Amino acid sequence: MALLKVFDPCAICLLCLVLSASELCNGGITGNFLRKEYSPDMPLDSDVFQVPPGYNAPQQIAGFLNHDRGVIISWITPDEPGSDTVLYWSENSKHKNRAEGIFVRYKFFNYTSGYIHHCTIKNLEYNTKYMYEIGIGYTIRRFWFKTPPRTGPAVPYTFGLIGDLGQTHDSNVTLTYYESNPEKGKTVLFLGDLSYSNDYPFHDNTRWDTWGRFLERNAAYQPWIWTAGNHELDFVLNLYEETTPFKPYMHRYYVPYASSHSTSPLWYSIKRGSAYLIVLSSYSAYGKSTPQYKWLRDELPKVDRSTTPWLIVLMHCPIYTSNWHHFMEGETMRVVFESWFVKYKVDVVFSGHVHAYERSKRISNIAYNIMNGMCTPVDDQSAPVYITIGDGGNHDGPAIGMVEPQPSFSAYREASFGHGIFDIKSRTHAYFSWHRNQDGYAVEADSFWFHNSYWNPLGKSFVAQY
Numbered sequence: 001m002a003l004l005k006v007f008d009p010c011a012i013c014l015l016c017l018v019l020s021a022s023e024l025c026n027g028g029i030t031g032n033f034l035r036k037e038y039s040p041d042m043p044l045d046s047d048v049f050q051v052p053p054g055y056n057a058p059q060q061i062a063g064f065l066n067h068d069r070g071v072i073i074s075w076i077t078p079d080e081p082g083s084d085t086v087l088y089w090s091e092n093s094k095h096k097n098r099a100e101g102i103f104v105r106y107k108f109f110n111y112t113s114g115y116i117h118h119c120t121i122k123n124l125e126y127n128t129k130y131m132y133e134i135g136i137g138y139t140i141r142r143f144w145f146k147t148p149p150r151t152g153p154a155v156p157y158t159f160g161l162i163g164d165l166g167q168t169h170d171s172n173v174t175l176t177y178y179e180s181n182p183e184k185g186k187t188v189l190f191l192g193d194l195s196y197s198n199d200y201p202f203h204d205n206t207r208w209d210t211w212g213r214f215l216e217r218n219a220a221y222q223p224w225i226w227t228a229g230n231h232e233l234d235f236v237l238n239l240y241e242e243t244t245p246f247k248p249y250m251h252r253y254y255v256p257y258a259s260s261h262s263t264s265p266l267w268y269s270i271k272r273g274s275a276y277l278i279v280l281s282s283y284s285a286y287g288k289s290t291p292q293y294k295w296l297r298d299e300l301p302k303v304d305r306s307t308t309p310w311l312i313v314l315m316h317c318p319i320y321t322s323n324w325h326h327f328m329e330g331e332t333m334r335v336v337f338e339s340w341f342v343k344y345k346v347d348v349v350f351s352g353h354v355h356a357y358e359r360s361k362r363i364s365n366i367a368y369n370i371m372n373g374m375c376t377p378v379d380d381q382s383a384p385v386y387i388t389i390g391d392g393g394n395h396d397g398p399a400i401g402m403v404e405p406q407p408s409f410s411a412y413r414e415a416s417f418g419h420g421i422f423d424i425k426s427r428t429h430a431y432f433s434w435h436r437n438q439d440g441y442a443v444e445a446d447s448f449w450f451h452n453s454y455w456n457p458l459g460k461s462f463v464a465q466y
């Protein structure tokens with residue numbers, strides 16, 4: 001027993017702190033770029049916030065992909081309900097099909113939203129470009145989207161990754177760089193914290209509208225997979241009793257949660273190409289017996305890796321970070337879900353929240369049970385890689401304070417703004433790259449080849465030892 005004590009990881013950790021310059025304990029690379037100042041929000045009269053011309057013209061168009069060859073198109077008409085109809089046709093056809101949607105509204109303190117339309121289009125062809133139109137008379141606006149290839153084990157597909165975007169000049173640079181990236185992301189996995197309107201006096205919800213207009217130039221043409229962050233909570237007790245969490249977010253952005261047997265839009269799953277995406281809510285209950293816990297427990301065994309080899313989890317708050325900003329905030333979710341991530345061989349967990357970039361090694365901390373002292377994450381080839389991309393460029397600026405020395409679980413970290421690309425090449429390989437805003441958009445500041453955890457694992461299971 002005494003011998004074991006010597007190798008207690010906690011003791012090693014302590015040793016680390018003492019020998020702070022120790023090579024042994026240092027993790028990977030810490031990028032040394034330091035942004036001097038961060039930019040304020042773009043002013044209300046910016047080009048990106050322009051209201052489209054014409055009375056009641058549809059604005060803030062955004063797409064969300066649905067299960068089973070469908071999309072959800074959302075838009076807002078400011079003055080009156082207008083039309084709920086979307087006309088759509090495939091590129092090679094002249095026949096216009098119709099889909100009918102619904103509209104909702106909400107009030108927040110003294111703000112009343114416009115008419116928020118959501119229209120589901122079903123039974124589209126795979127891998128096809130569709131044109132679509134919304135609006136009436138001279139306010140008709142036309143966009144297009146492309147449907148994904150049929151789900152299958154070897155289907156290549158490229159995801160973009162953006163988190164914590166906000167609406168500053170830096171946010172605009174991040175979006176522009178994502179759009180210019182030659183890797184051409186086809187769907188954005190958005191990691192939470194959208195508009196930051198809650199940072200304005202009285203949670204000024206007109207900033208949700210400006211954000212929706214800013215995003216339209218991208219979101220009208222490709223789906224954004226939404227993850228809820230803390231800035232979506234919009235919960236205010238003292239002043240004006242807005243106590244329904246996620247009210248603006250859930251009225252504005254619709255996700256097909258029911259088709260994945262979820263009872264809440266805050267957690268759900270969706271298939272795309274060869275990927276199975278699971279979205280979790282860091283700000284909804286997830287302890288044992290809660291709806292989210294039960295849903296995930298039942299969902300993970302359903303993932304069939306022979307049709308969707310890539311298993312990707314999205315959540316706002318990272319469960320591994322070595323940044324002092326939000327340090328340990330994800331610990332409770334780690335305790336509840338991490339062993340499942342290892343058991344089901346999740347390939348990668350993407351998060352936002354921390355306004356910096358960080359990539360972990362494959363590590364787990366599932367052996368720790370409070371009494372055994374095994375409190376340091378260990379190398380575990382069955383465990384996911386954890387990637388934090390909370391660096392979209394919002395007005396809080398980058399999170400620069402990092403835990404020193406860099407913990408051994410951290411492979412690369414840097415407090416720069418940027419976006420990521422997750423490029424699935426085959427059943428067994430995917431290439432991840434991180435592109436920071438201070439470089440050219442094609443420059444990769446960090447990259448990593450993923451070997452599929454199920455089909456091409458690099459090592460034997462660590463969990464098998466327990």
Ligand SMILES: *[C@@H]1O[C@H](CO)[C@@H](O)[C@H](O)[C@H]1NC(C)=O
Pocket residue numbers: 042046047048169172173176
């Ligand atoms: C935002 O970026 C777009 C595309 O690069 C550019 O056309 C536009 O002028 C920018 N707007 C602001 C306010 O920076």
Ligand SMILES: *[C@@H]1O[C@H](CO)[C@@H](O)[C@H](O)[C@H]1NC(C)=O
Pocket residue numbers: 110111202
């Ligand atoms: C809402 O109330 C705030 C504070 O009284 C005020 O500044 C703002 O103009 C009001 N907005 C609307 C739409 O009435």
